[in-house]
Ligand SMILES: CSC[C@H]1O[C@@H](n2cnc3c(O)ncnc32)[C@H](O)[C@@H]1O
């Protein structure tokens with residue numbers, strides 16, 4: 380059903396160039412696309428007349444903007460939220476996360492993924508990039524809840540023979556759905572996956588035309604391990620193997636040399652910056668401003684809820700901006716509009732959408748749109764709407780969410796989801812997994 384958002388403050392965003400002006404007006408959808416973005420009441424009236432039976436949503440005092448794109452996540456790790464805090468990445472993985480994950484069933488992952496997607500949708504995330512296991516369950520949940528997703532089949536050396544032969548099947552499963560959910564190949568990292576298995580993943584990605592995603596240069600420990608094994612940096616290692624290209628998404632990229640930065644930019648790699656996870660695990664600060672200056676495509680992700688510990692992208696992009704200002708000693712670093720662009724238009728590009736096709740509000744773009752209620756104490760007054768969104772916004776300010784022209788959240792409710800039942804199921808699964816450890 381076509382939708383008309385009326386009397387809204389509209390923040391269109393742009394894929395490149397300067398800031399477009401916000402305007403007061405109307406945004407209309409038809410099918411999965413935006414069919415109207417106008418300040419003209421006459422155009423809105425014509426749209427109404429041409430679309431009898433449309434759903435009109437009064438957005439007085441509200442902001443209509445593109446949905447947020449989370450480019451690095453392990454959504455099913457909601458099961459491990461606050462399970463292992465205040466320790467280093469290596470101890471966290473070896474002593475807590477991997478033992479916990481060893482006892483998870485596909486249905487547990489389905490529950491964790493459901494909780495993660497519910498949290499993201501309610502917080503205005505309309506697209507996400509994920510790396511985890513049991514992709515068939517993840518495809519099923521993403522399709523059911525209506526979010527847009529790029530789901531990476533994660534593997535290590537230990538399970539490459541099990542995961543890689545299933546990639547083709549996952550691709551076919553996703554292709555049979557709505558088109559909003561796609562599959563990617565996801566070797567865990569250059570320190571846990573051998574060159575041979577990295578190349579097997581790359582071969583599959585090329586064969587099916589898929590994205591490839593991995594963790595890159597996340598900690599000093601990684602840098603040391605990779606240098607000891609291969610005599611070079613993680614970026615040099617992956618580049619020598621031919622793994623870096625425009626369809627590669629590298630999470631973190633913290634401990635990178637000037638030459639690595641040049642390589643990431645030259646190859647067109649997406650760098651998913653995950654500031655809260657990096658701060659919490661004390662991994663370091665990614666050189667976002669230097670990456671941007673070199674021309675790299677930088678985006679924002681939350682990482683999993685065991686290292687964050689939530690999936691609030693408003694918080695995340697605020698942290699991204701604050702962290703660059705703090706780390707560089709320059710208050711001008713990563714200004715509000717640029718931070719928001721990382722989490723909208725840049726994220727869309729990272730997922731393979733053409734500039735202007737997603738992550739912006741313009742006629743012809745995919746209709747992934749959110750309505751933010753600005754009638755909140757922390758969002759008033761509005762000297763600058765972008766500043767308010769980036770520096771004051773919260774996931775809980777999102778009222779309505781539309782993905783591909785379909786309403787998936789309305790008045791902060793997701794149809795067909797019984798939240799108390801979901802929380803009970805999650806608690807039971809977690810209790811069983813912990814008892815088995
Ligand atoms: C790649 S998902 C599968 C695998 O990776 C683990 N993991 C989650 N977050 C991180 C991170 O920030 N760095 C390294 N590994 C991570 C996750 O628990 C799964 O085992």
Ligand SMILES: [Zn+2]
Nearest residue numbers: 594630682683
């Ligand atoms: Zn991660």
